Amino acid sequence: MRSRNRLVAALGAVALGSAAAVALPATAQAANLLTNPGFESGTLSGWSCTGGLGSVVGSPVHSGSKALAAAASASDTAQCTQTVSVQPNTTYTLSGWVRGNYVYLGVTGGASTWTPSAASYQQLSVTFTTGASQTSAQIFTHGWYGQGTYYADDISLDGPGGGGGGGDTQAPTAPGGLAATGTTSSTVSLSWNASTDNVGVTGYDVYSGSNVVASSTGTSATVTGLAASTSYTFTVKARDAAGNTSAASNAVSATTGSGGGGGGTGFKQAAPYLYMGWGEPPSATTVMSATGIKWFTMAFILSSGGCNPSWDGQRPLTGGVDQQTINAIRAAGGDVVPSIGGWQGNKLGPNCATPEALAAAYQQVISAYGLKAIDVDIENTDEFENTVVQDRILGALKIVKQNNPGLRTILTFGTATTGPTYYGNRLIEQAKALGADIDVFTIMPFDFGGGADMYGSTVSAANGLKNKLKSTFGWDDATAYAHVGISGMNGLSDNQETTTPATWTSIRDWANTNHIARLAFWSVNRDRPCAGGGVAENCSGINQNNWQFTSITAGFTG
The missing domain is CATH 2.60.120.260 (Galactose-binding domain-like)
Structure with missing residues (x-):
């Protein structure tokens, strides 16, 4: 109101x-x-x-x-x-x-x-x-x-410029005393002494090399979207209303922290999807014992009405089968990352009116299980292709990350064979613009017309994502790869693309070679054979061994 x-x-x-x-x-x-x-x-x-x-x-x-x-x-x-x-x-x-x-x-x-x-x-x-x-x-x-x-x-x-004959041509004095006042894994905060000018200083620009990376009307600024464990050097210049720019301030160097940002943090996660809502859910501990897998991506957190989270939009957040499964996984030495959203259902993103409200809903899930990570699976026209909801999700993830030190945030979204689509590119650009500090951008390389070569298409899509992260955040290859995730679909996809165990092994090996952050697939429920069975919720549609894709995924080390 x-x-x-x-x-x-x-x-x-x-x-x-x-x-x-x-x-x-x-x-x-x-x-x-x-x-x-x-x-x-x-x-x-x-x-x-x-x-x-x-x-x-x-x-x-x-x-x-x-x-x-x-x-x-x-x-x-x-x-x-x-x-x-x-x-x-x-x-x-x-x-x-x-x-x-x-x-x-x-x-x-x-x-x-x-x-x-x-x-x-x-x-x-x-x-x-x-x-x-x-x-x-x-x-x-x-x-x-x-x-x-x-x-x-x-x-x-x-219109005519100010100052009449010649205008103001005197530049402000250079800012002094530039100092780094704080760092996180992706930000550096700076402060400096005010400049003087014959008419008046109207603003300051923060430079990294020749690039303006932040602007301010005061004597402090925070540079966002930086890589973790990386040294940066900054200077500041003042400007006046006539566009005159001062000389550069003293240079100051600062190194971002190692936590929460990806590159250099060692965050790696092999976490196939497990869904308790359908598909004859297997015993998680049986799968763990048979394959060595430790993490599961638990699907899906939806809205039970309004901005209220629940499992699948209908099962209670705590006290039900999902919590019982999580307790068993943890008792066996594993852990979970809940996936919020998905392709269909009544989702929290459109139902929570503001980033703050959405963050409060996420916080309910985080607090219920003392989570180390959350995944937002952002898909379809109601979230992925809705720019307002995209920004709301990013804002909410920024808030919960600030309020939960050490929490890892993951975004999962669709892709083309060459990398992110228009909305994927926008999501990445907005993550930087909003300072959301996302740890892992995970693509889903299936249902994209990949054809017969699912290994080649997956690698092409992942490299496209890596290149987009490099150009957006200014990272090198290693840092960009350390923010990349892959979430495939075992066996037959909805579009009849086939990923065999051999193909998935090659994808896993490529992921290890390039040290990406996350490997997942949809789903453990489907990690069972049914050759010629088509696309089913409880089997892969191809000939394979029980839990074969999960065993392969367990070999992901990044």
Whole structure:
């Protein structure tokens, strides 16, 4: 209800701003005053985004090869701003191309415009006139609470630059005293002393080499999306309203921690799916004794109504057959990672209204079993292809990871034979943009038209994922592989693709050679022979030995 009231208030403000823009003086001579207006630098240079929620992406774009993506959350509209020097009593035209739900473009304290829904890029435009003594203007674009990611590109502020004859050409002084104030496995926090300027400092950019990795309007920032156990060197530069940039600060180096981030942490998990809801569930301890497997991925946590977790949406979270199975697995020296979501059913992602509510539901599961890891199996149009729900899941995983030190978080999603699809790429990009600190991105290389060569298709898909992680997070091959997971389908897939024990052995050996983080398959229930039996819930549809795929998986060491 509070979000709705804020939305109504904002719409009223927009209407007033538009009314104030009527009967303006003649438009000034056109010239785009904005720095990095199309984000073609590949960085946020010139722009500052609240909450570290902005990033530069390669798709979707309006023109060129880059655009802004900013992930509005339940508590932050992901506002991105740039302050420029302007002339008093002058009319300017602000325009830009935006995409998403409830996207705004305007000038702080002045006129703005918005669109309630833009499935493809839509141009927004608004004019405003500066005050009698106004020499700077802050341009903004933002989304709305809980509406997910919006995109912006080719933003233009047309009019004469500030300062009259020549304008402000004096750069701020270099920031001093840059220091690292804290690290995690994927972040480094920095602070520095303020710069001075003849007119005024409007912001600071944090550099790693020549790349801007964070921006701030204050004297501190946190750089996110870093690799674990890795040394980074940073500098900071100040900028003013006229776009003048200071010299670099002193350089400072910091090394990320070894826990919680993947590369270098030693997190490895061989964990085939076990489902107590159907498929003649086998005795977990019998399978453990026969194969040496220690971990199981327990499926599935769904909604029993609203934002309330339960097994399969109907069995109690505790006290039922699922808890009895988990207790037996642990008594035999093993452990479990619950899988939240899946292809079908009433899922928590769409039912929990905010990242905070979804995190609370996840926390119920974590607390019920004292978990070391959780897996969110994000599939289908209600979660995987729903950008609002994607961001909600990432936000929730970020929260529970912060609240449960040492907890490992896993995302499992579909793939093409060449690697992540559009929505998979978006999920990875948003994980970085939101600082979700995901430990393992697990692809499901089946039901993707892989054809006869399931080994080749699986390796191609996994390498595609590795390359996407490298380009998004700036990791090397080893670190990227250490964040990769594979979850296959033993025997016949739903699309009649065949993975034999020999094929799965080759996949496992490749996974060990490249030191990926996780190996799983669907499912132990199906790890029994029924040659010519088709796709069944209690057997693989091919000729094999009992628990043969589980035995092979138990040999995964990473």
